[in-house]
Amino acid sequence: MTSLPKLFTTLLLAGGSLLPLGLPAHALDEQQKKEFGAFIREYLIANPEVMLEVQEALEKKQEALRAAQTTSGIVANKQAIFASADDITLGNPKGDVTVVEFFDYNCGYCKRALADMEEILSEDKNVRFILKEFPILGPDSMAAHRVANAVRILAPEKYPQFHRALLGGQTRATEQTALQVAAMLGVQEADIRKTMEDKPNDPQVRATYELANALGATGTPFYVVGEEAVFGAVGHAELSQKIANIRACGKATC
Template sequence: MSLIRLIAAPVIAASIAMTGSALAQSFTPQQRTEIEAIIRDYFIKNPEMIEELQTLAQSEKLKRAIVDNKQTLFNSPRQVTLGNPNGDVTLVEFFDYNCGFCKRALDDMMTLIKDNPNLRVVLKEMPVLSQGSMEAAQVAVAVALQDKSGKRYLDFHQKLLGGRGQADKARALAVAKEIGADMAKVEKDMNGAEVKAALQESFSLAEALGFQGTPSYVVGNEAVVGAVGVKELQTKINNARCGKPTC
């Protein structure tokens, strides 16, 4: 058992003891006072452990959130799925078309797909940076509605996210036209109920997971925030695949 778990155990025990539960009855008032004094003294001498315990608690909370939202996170009928649809590991990315770090991370995603034939990639729109981001996301989801295979959407995604300048309605529509989308249907659907529901679903997931910026990822039962690069993401994929940093 790690040191942090050894520390967490008496903290939890002490907390339970102070609630008046059945377990609390196993400690005398003097014992409870002594336990509290030991814990307080330890944290005074080792303040860095408070941060470690908080990090552990946040990690456990995130893992519960991933489990609680597993179906919508990994298998929503509204999501875009790239790579191998039957892959043994799923990488979920939350992104914004106006996020500079997401633009950098686009090459990371394409490299991971190329290097991992059994990787399944799920994209979730998270337009948080501007009104233009929201407009671009609405067009993107409307394009995705026309393309269940994800191939045309990927073309759209790469051209819009990889292009220069700010993404907005005009640019997104121009890219949609360039990749051969049905423009009458795009313009009709982008303000429709299904697009609204898809975006709301992504926002709800991001809130449940505590994501506030892009890009943010989920791999297995782990979350990664930021454009951390191919190496870090590959390590997370390997951990999910075989339980080790290298498979």
Template sequence: MSRHFFAAAFAAIALTAAVPVQAASFSESQQAEIGDLVKDYLMKNPEVIRDAMEELQRKEQVAEAEARKSGVAKYADQLFNSPRHVVLGNPKGDVTLVEFFDYNCGYCKRAHADMQKLLDEDKGLRVILKEFPVLGQGSEEAAQVAIAVNKLAPEKYKAFYDELLMSRGAVDGARALVVAADIGLDKAAIQAHLKDPEVAATINESYGLAQALGINGTPSYVLQNDVVVGAVGYDALKEKIKSVRACGSVTC
């Protein structure tokens, strides 16, 4: 057995912890020799550490993606059929795209145009919006008002959503109520509806789904059985939707 092979083997063990090696299995002199061999090998071949870290990252990403797919399958009914969510586009569309968003999310604001373009062009697309306030108290207040708007006047939710999401500056409950009034809704009626337990239940449902799917930021999307994190842009979303129609997956 060559010196380099021996050192590489122990380097792999040290980096990945894939095989437990008990120090008691070796004498002190053997342990010292092994340590020297590993150190010597890594000093001469530092790229081994980089390669090991890249492989570890790849495995973690694969495991994370598989866990998310399992989560989508497990919670599919809540994701795609919950009476609490808002549906845009074709309610009977052949492809459903779920978006988790926050009214104070700058990337969500940028992604709004992408979503609108998809809805305008694709008459078979069903979009589900999940209120997912993760950027502070103001976001939670705005989401509460949005849910109340949807309950009281669902036909006006889209106009409310468009105006509030594209508002300049920080968004909170007060700003949301102003927008609601701008589109002709009664502020007092909305404020009264904020006490409805369904308002909190709707937000908690989104939190629970996000936790199950490993979603902790916005915007995040669920398409078919995959989770897409971040504002990936119009072209990427369109291509994934095209793939779902072609082969039932976001990648064919």
């Protein structure tokens, strides 16, 4: 049984709590502070599960704060999220539910999540799926996304196939591998290089970074479904459930 130092026994008897509300820290003298610290240490050693409860409460609070930031960010940036001219839309452009994915061509989780997108688009013909290029994994990613942006400008009808081939590839996405994929689709390297020079994607990338920051996104893949953010490659089942929820109750989480 854990014993209470004299100070805490007195406080319990006097006020019913260890530190009455409103008692400032300077109200304790040095000996009392020492006893207080010793008691806390003794209690936590005897009851370490309390730390797990504290950690869980902290995580829930942080998650709630992040969710609030994300929701307000989505509401404030709907045009940039759902109607940017710099993005490519797959699936049904007039679909009743929109899923937005922020991705990087060198993100391993994005590569695995490609199958989730394909399955959703295959089984649900009323989903609008927006691809938002978000190169965050170094110079190779930046270079590959520059090529992708040029392909989008030059041959938007070939971009979906380009995207699937480059993201689904086993090698690292670089400028060269992206150019090779484009060439296989009939988009000439000379045209791509001229487009990259005339219409660089730097402003687009900056805008995406600012948008991601406003939404609290720190990695890829990152989804927006309705007014809810979905962090990470959560899989086909969870994304499909959120799509169904939008139709059922108007929110990604009913």
